[in-house]
Amino acid sequence: AQKITQTQPGMFVQEKEAVTLDCTYDTSDPSYGLFWYKQPSSGEMIFLIYQGSYDQQNATEGRYSLNFQKARKSANLVISASQLGDSAMYFCAMRTTGNQFYFGTGTSLTVIP
Amino acid sequence: AAGVIQSPRHLIKEKRETATLKCYPIPRHDTVYWYQQGPGQDPQFLISFYEKMQSDKGSIPDRFSAQQFSDYHSELNMSSLELGDSALYFCASSLGQGRVGNNSPLHFGNGTRLTVT
Secondary structure (H helix, E strand, O other): OOEEEOOOOEEEEEOOOOEEEOOEEEOOOOOEEEEEEEEOOOOOOEEEEEEEOOOOOOOEEOOEEEEEEOOOOEEEEEEOOOOHHHOEEEEEEEEEOOOOEEEOOOEEEEEEO | OOOOEEEOOEEEEOOOOOEEEEEEOOOOOOEEEEEEEOOOOOOEEEEEEEOOEEEEEOOOOOOEEEEEOOOOOEEEEEOOOOHHHOEEEEEEEEOOOOOOOOOOOOEEOOOEEEEEO
């Protein structure tokens, strides 16, 4: 069965510091993609970053990077130099060859000034 | 760049009424998904379409139906509305169902917030 687990319901980080949001996944598919989405209080879902199961290097997009550890089946999101605007819900998601997307339960991040 | 367009943004209905939500995917995207997100919940997959054919079905109640039209827009029809149907309904589109190494993310619309009273 395919599954995404986010074990941190809520996280706090000081402005300008880095924070890691945890995500573990479970799939038997050899090919899959891992995604992170941000959902601010306004409700929209914003795509942040992608990591493919065959990618050798960790993905980076500006202040976002994905710490991909395939053997551990983890795909943690690292946000560097946190900003107040980073306060939001963050969802980890996985896409398998069956085209289904599976979402974790989300982590609520609060950036403290 | 064009994004996924959903209408209406907000909808208020009474119990037992019907509602229709519309979605216009990003041009050339071949797959459309519908998700339901309750307060404080993660998005729950309802149904998806690939090239206008239903491709996958999730936790969609029998009271709901959806279709994708020849112009690729999709509609989610909800009948006999219940209080528990109050949620944010997202449409998302993507490209390239089933391709090995598919890295196309879901692109979400801004959602329709449905309130059933």
